[in-house]
Amino acid sequence: MTITITAFERSPDRGRGLARDMRVRWALEETGQPYDVRLVSFKAIKEPPHLALQPFGQIPTYEEDDLALFESGAIVLHIAERHGGLLPGDANARARAIAWMFAALNTVEPPIFDRSLANILERDEPWYEKRLSALDGTIRKRLADLSRRLGEADWLDGEFSAGDLLMVSVLLRLKASSDILEEYPNLSAYVARGEARPAYKRAFDAQLAVFKAASVG
């Protein structure tokens, strides 16, 4: 079985590990699965061959034998279900870890993603400061809730899981462009624990190598 994922040939984050292939790379590294990467251009992701794999013209995609998947959350869950290391064996603990995956993507990520979009698209608008302040308020509410729930624990619910992998990934996007995360020391430490994992480092280095190679070429 060969796993092939797609990633940007020149990531707009300049190799800072914020593109969504990073989450899939990290999951593959945590579960010890080798994988190939097919690099795609911004033009190619909007063309029919890629749209057949990813109807919304985004990365990453995941191909394995006759299965093709899209949506980084779904891909991480698929990897976690097939291989050990990202979901607990106990059925209830497994369901709770999956709940944290959805919480990362559907509750915590949207205002953080909006903030990074506003940062690019609305920076010169007269309302930018007010809009940013509204988004930061929403983000702080989410982080305060998350911080209270995490408390002094290392991970959100027992051992490191796919829920932590996605939550740390989402928080890293915030950390890259704001100091808000530092207002919550236990969340800063939580993200640092994620970044310190050997599998994270291997995944990060792999995506950075793509950017460096593209910059030289």
Add this chain to the structure above:
Amino acid sequence: MTITITAFERSPDRGRGLARDMRVRWALEETGQPYDVRLVSFKAIKEPPHLALQPFGQIPTYEEDDLALFESGAIVLHIAERHGGLLPGDANARARAIAWMFAALNTVEPPIFDRSLANILERDEPWYEKRLSALDGTIRKRLADLSRRLGEADWLDGEFSAGDLLMVSVLLRLKASSDILEEYPNLSAYVARGEARPAYKRAFDAQLAVFKAASVG
């Protein structure tokens, strides 16, 4: 096994089925699972007993014996995994149906949810028209992609699945406050097919009955 979910005692959508308990009710109806509902106030969802179940102070929650879950996407997936009717038996088709669940919640819902929030919170801001127009542009991109992929099919990938359940739910939020959906006739028909399902109707009537009872009392 008794299943108990939480819902608003007075839903801000006035019984139009847009609150996220609707998705869980629908999944329980599709799979034929009886359930109890515990109604909660806006005050109660921010207090410790509810926060213990739902760290972000939202509804719905799901309790079943000694398992407590939050996040409507995770709850729908849990129900779909335990009971027949919402996920295909074939492993690859099952993974693709789950990918559509994540696409509904992480790719299609965010701009639609932002639009309904902006509608409430930013209506009187000087930038409202421009912001709405930007959000509508993003929504149209997503819907154009979705429409092209759906084509003439009844459902997104084979039989009706939990992916369709969430996608229809997300599109219903848009339909409630905008005419954009009607620009895509195959998506309008897709949503109508969802609404016509007997399980959807039972779930809709159940949440509407809560709102009506609260309005009388």
